[in-house]
Amino acid sequence: MTATDDAATALFAELTGQAPAGVWSAPGRVNLIGEHTDYNDGFVLPFAIPHRTVAAVGTRDDRRIRVASTFADEPVEVAIDELAQLFPTPTGSAPAVPEWAAYPLGVAWALRQAEGAADSVITGSGLDIAIASDVPVGAGLSSSAAIEGATASALNDLWDAGLDRTALARVGRRAENEAVGAPTGIMDQMASMLGEPDAAIFLDCRSLDANLVPVGIAEAGLAILVMDTRVKHAHSTGGYGERRAACERGAAIMGVPSLRDVSVDDLPRAAELMDDVTFRRVRHVVTENQRVLDTVRVLREEGARAIGDLLVASHASMRDDFEISVPELDTAVEAALAAGAIGARMTGGGFGGAAIALIEQDAVQQVTDAVNAAFAASAFTAPVIFTVTPSAGAHRDA
Ligand code: GAF
Numbered sequence: 001m002t003a004t005d006d007a008a009t010a011l012f013a014e015l016t017g018q019a020p021a022g023v024w025s026a027p028g029r030v031n032l033i034g035e036h037t038d039y040n041d042g043f044v045l046p047f048a049i050p051h052r053t054v055a056a057v058g059t060r061d062d063r064r065i066r067v068a069s070t071f072a073d074e075p076v077e078v079a080i081d082e083l084a085q086l087f088p089t090p091t092g093s094a095p096a097v098p099e100w101a102a103y104p105l106g107v108a109w110a111l112r113q114a115e116g117a118a119d120s121v122i123t124g125s126g127l128d129i130a131i132a133s134d135v136p137v138g139a140g141l142s143s144s145a146a147i148e149g150a151t152a153s154a155l156n157d158l159w160d161a162g163l164d165r166t167a168l169a170r171v172g173r174r175a176e177n178e179a180v181g182a183p184t185g186i187m188d189q190m191a192s193m194l195g196e197p198d199a200a201i202f203l204d205c206r207s208l209d210a211n212l213v214p215v216g217i218a219e220a221g222l223a224i225l226v227m228d229t230r231v232k233h234a235h236s237t238g239g240y241g242e243r244r245a246a247c248e249r250g251a252a253i254m255g256v257p258s259l260r261d262v263s264v265d266d267l268p269r270a271a272e273l274m275d276d277v278t279f280r281r282v283r284h285v286v287t288e289n290q291r292v293l294d295t296v297r298v299l300r301e302e303g304a305r306a307i308g309d310l311l312v313a314s315h316a317s318m319r320d321d322f323e324i325s326v327p328e329l330d331t332a333v334e335a336a337l338a339a340g341a342i343g344a345r346m347t348g349g350g351f352g353g354a355a356i357a358l359i360e361q362d363a364v365q366q367v368t369d370a371v372n373a374a375f376a377a378s379a380f381t382a383p384v385i386f387t388v389t390p391s392a393g394a395h396r397d398a
Pocket of ligand 1: 031034035036037038039184185186187188348349350
């Protein structure tokens, strides 16, 4: 049991006066490379991080669900049969429950309708769910997918739904899209469900075929540094949806179902057919897909030390073509590289959040100091900097 397991279990006891029937957890993620490619049916290469969200859950016999969290003042309680009136949240509206509660309640709603779920989900018992987490919120490290993964794993067991990990990832994504109202892809949920120690997940977001790629970071004497800029972002508002719409526009102009079907060789024709902004959005996605494929090949053939240039090119493409970086992210990347990082890039949806740097293990302090100094020189809020290693996906802890 971890400290976060203990926090969720203590909250459950405070809420119910009892011990939970079980404790489930799911991790956040770092994306090594492949940004904004998931909803374009493309390729991504994320890995699960050691930070986890924990759900301590027990059944109750009145067909009501109560959710409580260490980061909310009050629990939220609804009747199971009311879920279908609460969700889906109409496009552009706020959820009918506090946003944090829309994640676990949205999972319960989506799981009851999931394709392939056993009929027992319809008669499933009421639940008390107590949530604790050490995944930083709003840092681009998928705290949302971690809540969804922990809750979906618990409900899958307690309601005997019989869903596999990919189906549970789909449940989480549906909750995020339709209950919370964030138009995200499926990368984060798949990373949180499928993570394994020492491996990244090479995911084809069209087929959902997932292959583990050993990253060998520690063996190569390297480390991955996360630099959380503390610029908060949210994907239910603004820029994320606009980028997604630009990608759909670009695919329509090219006459293909999604940008996955556009290759680097098609880019000159794309440049002739569309306006400059749409073209640059398309060029990011098309070249980023190729960079994921190249990174997987280089990792397998040459090892982690050889992927630095691909990470740097990915960041430049997000900064210049997709325009989802912010000055704090650029500063973190530039300062890390100047201090000797092998590669660095922002990770996640952008508009804030975190960047990662691939560095020598013995350079952790040097790079940390350099990034802190660069933030201080620009009068930015001090970043939070820590190392991560690829870790296990969702599981039952107790
Ligand atoms: C966010 C989304 F949730 C993912 O689906 C993905 O699109 C990512 O941004 C960008 O790669 O994390």
